[in-house]
Amino acid sequence: MASPGLLTAQSVRIKQARRLATRAFRRKAGRFLVEGPQAVREALEHRELVIEVYAEPAVATRHRDLYDLAATAGVQWLEVDRAAIEALSETVTSQGVVAVCNLVTVQFRPTGKLVAAGVQVRDPGNVGTLIRTADAAGADAVVLSPESVDPHNPKAVRASVGSIFHVPISTDVDIHEAGPIWREQGLQLLAADGYGDTDLDACIDDGTLAKPTVWLFGNEAHGLPDDINALVDYSVRVPVYGRAESLNLATAAAICLYASARAQRQ
Amino acid sequence: MASPGLLTAQSVRIKQARRLATRAFRRKAGRFLVEGPQAVREALEHRELVIEVYAEPAVATRHRDLYDLAATAGVQWLEVDRAAIEALSETVTSQGVVAVCNLVTVQFRPTGKLVAAGVQVRDPGNVGTLIRTADAAGADAVVLSPESVDPHNPKAVRASVGSIFHVPISTDVDIHEAGPIWREQGLQLLAADGYGDTDLDACIDDGTLAKPTVWLFGNEAHGLPDDINALVDYSVRVPVYGRAESLNLATAAAICLYASARAQRQ
Numbered sequence: 227m228a229s230p231g232l233l234t235a236q237s238v239r240i241k242q243a244r245r246l247a248t249r250a251f252r253r254k255a256g257r258f259l260v261e262g263p264q265a266v267r268e269a270l271e272h273r274e275l276v277i278e279v280y281a282e283p284a285v286a287t288r289h290r291d292l293y294d295l296a297a298t299a300g301v302q303w304l305e306v307d308r309a310a311i312e313a314l315s316e317t318v319t320s321q322g323v324v325a326v327c328n329l330v331t332v333q334f335r336p337t338g339k340l341v342a343a344g345v346q347v348r349d350p351g352n353v354g355t356l357i358r359t360a361d362a363a364g365a366d367a368v369v370l371s372p373e374s375v376d377p378h379n380p381k382a383v384r385a386s387v388g389s390i391f392h393v394p395i396s397t398d399v400d401i402h403e404a405g406p407i408w409r410e411q412g413l414q415l416l417a418a419d420g421y422g423d424t425d426l427d428a429c430i431d432d433g434t435l436a437k438p439t440v441w442l443f444g445n446e447a448h449g450l451p452d453d454i455n456a457l458v459d460y461s462v463r464v465p466v467y468g469r470a471e472s473l474n475l476a477t478a479a480a481i482c483l484y485a486s487a488r489a490q491r492q
Numbered sequence: 493m494a495s496p497g498l499l500t501a502q503s504v505r506i507k508q509a510r511r512l513a514t515r516a517f518r519r520k521a522g523r524f525l526v527e528g529p530q531a532v533r534e535a536l537e538h539r540e541l542v543i544e545v546y547a548e549p550a551v552a553t554r555h556r557d558l559y560d561l562a563a564t565a566g567v568q569w570l571e572v573d574r575a576a577i578e579a580l581s582e583t584v585t586s587q588g589v590v591a592v593c594n595l596v597t598v599q600f601r602p603t604g605k606l607v608a609a610g611v612q613v614r615d616p617g618n619v620g621t622l623i624r625t626a627d628a629a630g631a632d633a634v635v636l637s638p639e640s641v642d643p644h645n646p647k648a649v650r651a652s653v654g655s656i657f658h659v660p661i662s663t664d665v666d667i668h669e670a671g672p673i674w675r676e677q678g679l680q681l682l683a684a685d686g687y688g689d690t691d692l693d694a695c696i697d698d699g700t701l702a703k704p705t706v707w708l709f710g711n712e713a714h715g716l717p718d719d720i721n722a723l724v725d726y727s728v729r730v731p732v733y734g735r736a737e738s739l740n741l742a743t744a745a746a747i748c749l750y751a752s753a754r755a756q757r758q
Contacts, residue, residue, distance in 0.1 A: 359739065360734075362743075363733055364733025365734065387738070388736070392734060393734065393735075427754060430754075467757075468626075468628055468630045468658060468659065470654070471653065473624070477742060484730075487733050
């Protein structure tokens with residue numbers, strides 16, 4: 227039984243919010259869903275982002291700091307029943323709190339010393355992990371090509387573990403147009419490619435990685451398209467010392483971005 | 493309609509094979525399932541591993557090399573209908589071929605220069621990715637604590653992308669017992685810990701990483717237990733240059749194992 231005053235899964239507000247699980251509706255509304263106490267806390271620390279919070283009644287006591295943050299920020303805190311929170315949640319076991327936020331993506335600007343670019347990255351978990359890893363490596367920006375998954379996808383948001391709020395992310399960036407603009411700003415373009423002709427260790431040893439760099443990471447199954455590979459300064463292979471055929475996207479990105487971060491700081 | 497001669501999902505063989513999706517039955521039978529043409533090919537290249545192959549009729553023509561490998565190895569090739577292959581498959585869209593194999597795990601031996609140890613790693617995807625990354629980094633062995641996920645779990649097998657057949661894997665290894673044995677063999681123990689008191693870059697700079705090393709990676713949510721952290725030579729933190737709170741397990745493992753691989757080769 228729903229308590230009086232709790233929004234239910236049948237309420238118009240919940241039905242509207244729930245549609246933010248799809249990309250087309252997110253674009254139209256300019257909003258997305260952020261789930262779980264940790265991510266909602268990060269969102270509330272950027273107070274201009276959060277429109278409203280939906281939470282089960284227990285959350286206001288269990289996570290008092292969240293409730294207080296929302297109150298201080300003047301963000302509406304709406305109590306909902308279990309079915310409503312489940313309707314808004316991506317996870318199997320919802321932690322009882324979901325925020326509706328303004329989209330975080332920003333206009334592309336070719337700045338910084340270290341940029342991670344995802345080209346046709348299709349798996350939301352990989353996009354989220356790429357953002358998290360780029361943030362950890364101190365990257366100045368994440369850029370995604372038009373065919374990549376939306377970073378506001380609920381699975382991508384979850385995999386980013388809050389990093390979606392830390393690092394500037396630009397979507398729908400045409401890499402052919404961006405390439406020359408990055409170069410004008412003094413950034414080199416490096417492709418991470420399992421079949422690349424330059425070894426990552428060689429790029430560390432000869433000082434290449436110390437330079438301002440845009441790393442391009444391709445699709446999980448097909449890698450980078452030939453026309454993108456043709457744009458870059460070097461096509462760089464993470465060395466495989468054992469018998470694995472390749473590394474997965476997130477793993478290769480972590481090794482490349484951290485190699486650049488270390489080289490740029492030395 | 494099933495063609496005559498095709499095994500169906502109701503056949504006793506398929507029902508038996510299907511039970512290998514659970515750990516208890518894998519242990520009892522000493523067998524596990526390997527799915528998809530690429531993984532089945534890797535398995536067949538170690539011919540003593542494969543007991544039998546279940547495949548839709550089209551697979552013998554679409555992947556003729558697999559059929560020939562099985563024939564050469566004297567492995568039984570059993571044709572099945574769509575429902576039967578789906579019953580044996582973990583993936584949503586089965587690629588039509590599943591092999592029943594002997595378990596690949598081996599007795600623990602404290603050998604080598606680079607070892608990846610998973611302690612209470614609970615996510616099958618993470619265990620598989622850890623094995624794949626260890627293989628790529630040229631690790632000599634992967635060791636898993638008793639509370640870790642079985643590497644023969646179908647999701648772990650898939651995430652390993654064949655590496656389960658490349659690198660020796662030992663399960664149910666008591667890290668408290670293994671610690672002193674590794675030390676006797678001249679291997680140092682390093683914990684990967686987000687709150688570690690030693691910086692990874694410092695370990696690279698001072699030559700620590702050039703030594704034979706066992707890297708210990710902990711649980712996704714809780715990290716390494718205190719009693720394991722007390723065993724190690726150093727508790728090592730991958731530096732976070734940006735605002736991410738932490739790295740995910742597979743990402744941190746990739747950075748640590750590749751840092752060791754590079755240091756040991758220089």
